[in-house]
Amino acid sequence: MADLALHSVEKTFGALKVIKGIDLDIRNGEFIVFVGPSGCGKSTLLRMIAGLENVSGGTVEIGGKVMNNTPAPQRGIAMVFQSYALYPHMSVRENMSFGLELSKTPKAKIQERVDIAAGILQLEPYLDRSPRELSGGQRQRVAIGRAIVREPEVFLFDEPLSNLDAALRGQTRVEIARLHARLGTTMIYVTHDQVEAMTLADRIVVLNGGEVAQIGTPLELYRNPANAFVAGFIGGQQMNFLTPEQAARALPDTALPDGTETVGVRPEHLQQVTGGGIEGTIDVVEEFGEYALYHITLDGDALPSVTFKSSATGVGAMGDRIHLRADPQHIHAFDAGGLALSVPTRH
């Protein structure tokens, strides 16, 4: 078990600067999620921690020691790859024993650890099968099992669920959360899926273009996004962005901070009113059962569409007119550079 620290970490590929100076302190036992759009440098950052990429600038420390030039096997990490990277010519048991065998662990000990891991991951019936004969979810569990048996200080996951179908993804997400609760080991988890980030993380690191957009707990990011990028990225549905004029109509009695360029309101923080507010026509209704999403085209040209989330009945159908207001306790104001401004009415 170990703390992990990044100081001004940079990575360049040729002339391309992919990671632009990242500082991060990870406490022992934390579950950290790197989230961001595809190509923002998540995998590169993870691979630098793993020792699979050279660090171009700054330092990577694990357990208080600078690890920049330490080869991967000596960093006390285990990595789960997106493609699982199982050895196709070895059985499940051999896949899980391989690393221990290399470190000259006694046979009995290997057997014991593999059996324990197989128990945790419900892989006992498959130990003698080849990875080829397993389903995607089972392969995923073998890849995790291979990491567990090595009893690493830090687990690294690179988009481990992205090859699974939606149902299995939800299920495996819970299994990973359970695993973290059980082992208490530091975990760093890369994903482009904000749902995985929100549900798994102790703290989320939102990356954008090789830089940290914000670091915080899931609720901090949801409630107080530091900028428009984080506001738009985190949350079940994409946040609505309104112009100050639209905001003035949606929030008649609320003064916005000076310099407000856009106002963010989440779909769940809009309210239907009988008159006034912002006005538009419902284009599409997505019915989810416990709630519905109404996609609305507003009158006027600027930022013409918003999404409204409601569990009420009788909101309207496609083609109906609708009036909306925003809940002043849950609005976000951003300046011209996209940075968040403090809003006095917000909780």
Added chain:
Amino acid sequence: MMNKSRTLNIALAFMAVIWVSPFAWLLSTAVDPIATGQLRFPKELGLNNFAQALTGESLLQLWNSLFIAGGTATLTLVVASGSAYALSRLKIPGRNAFLWSLVLLRMLPPTGILVPIYFAAQSVGLLNNVGIIVALTVLNLPFAMLLLKNFFDTVPVELEEAAHVEGASLATILRRVVLPMSKAGLAVVWFFTFTSAWNEFLFPLLFSRTEDAFPMSMGLYSAFGRNGSIQYGFLAAFSIIYATPAVAVYFLLRRNMNTGFAGVGVKG
């Protein structure tokens, strides 16, 4: 209609006879200790011819052939897999053009480069079976490298990274991950090089200076007309023994290709 199919049948039967008769001759002559060279049912049955082909000088030639073919195949495999792995993993610009131009060289008839190879071998004192192995290895390398590089390319680099993180050295990664996953390619290269070296005639003709260094291909050639008369039974048995490895290689290869094809990644 009737007529047509009868003509066809006769034509096919004729073809079959042409196809089968050399083999029939070979078999019947080989098991006939008093064979005369005519295509006929053996007057007597016996394995004397085979016994003769597997003793003394003939046996030595069998060993020489095995040495040359096995040596060439193994040396080619070792050198080609090392260099093909490097070519597959290091992003050397122009590596494919380089490989293909080597293959082009290989397409030239070996007769064309026989003279320089001969003098090269002479100057380093390798006008013997080891020299044949080296020369044939050099000729076989380009194609073997090209083939193996393509096999190594199919081994996902993530597998090697996973093994590296688990503490495997480069040698271990090669031995435990890359080579086992390229089994089919390695088998193809080994068996094909083996057969081509086994069949080789030209190089032994030039390089083998003494009769006890002759491989079977040379032995067969020099056995014609030896001792005044042709020993048909012996020659037939000898030929069958000479053909055996090719047949064996065929079956071994088939089995290997069916079971050993491991170049499949593991994806969801």
